[in-house]
Amino acid sequence: METLNRAVRYIVLMTVCNLAISFVLLYAKGIAEFKGFIIGTVVNTIFVTIWYLGARKGMKSNTLVLLLITVGGFPVRLAILALFAFGGLLFFQMNTMYFAVAFLIGTIFSLIIEVWFFNTLSFPGSKNIR
Numbered sequence: 001m002e003t004l005n006r007a008v009r010y011i012v013l014m015t016v017c018n019l020a021i022s023f024v025l026l027y028a029k030g031i032a033e034f035k036g037f038i039i040g041t042v043v044n045t046i047f048v049t050i051w052y053l054g055a056r057k058g059m060k061s062n063t064l065v066l067l068l069i070t071v072g073g074f075p076v077r078l079a080i081l082a083l084f085a086f087g088g089l090l091f092f093q094m095n096t097m098y099f100a101v102a103f104l105i106g107t108i109f110s111l112i113i114e115v116w117f118f119n120t121l122s123f124p125g126s127k128n129i130r
Contacts, residue, residue, distance in 0.1 A: 004052075007052075015044075018106060039094055054073055
């Protein structure tokens with residue numbers, strides 16, 4: 001559970017940095033760029049929340065179950081991404097390039113954190129293959 005808490009702290013730090021960049025863009029670039037970056041950050045935060053709920057549930061099982069929960073959430077993530085991407089364009093008039101950059105930055109950092117989390121997990125009774 002300690003590794004999950006540490007992963008959450010890293011993710012919160014990454015999200016706070018993305019939010020700070022969003023507000024810098026509000027003053028430096030404009031409202032459309034700000035909307036794009038903030039919506040990209042929000043979408044990534046939703047994805048991380050889905051991953052956290054699955055990881056917390058899967059920690060009671062073995063690593064394969066945890067991996068299946070993570071992969072099983074892919075269609076849900078894809079639907080949420082489509083909803084925000086098309087809805088952001090239609091309703092918020094956001095800048096898609098800044099949305100894509102924020103989403104890409106968040107996805108890369110959360111992927112690094114998720115891989116680190118899976119790598120540091122140890123389940124009692126499991127044999128290490130070397």
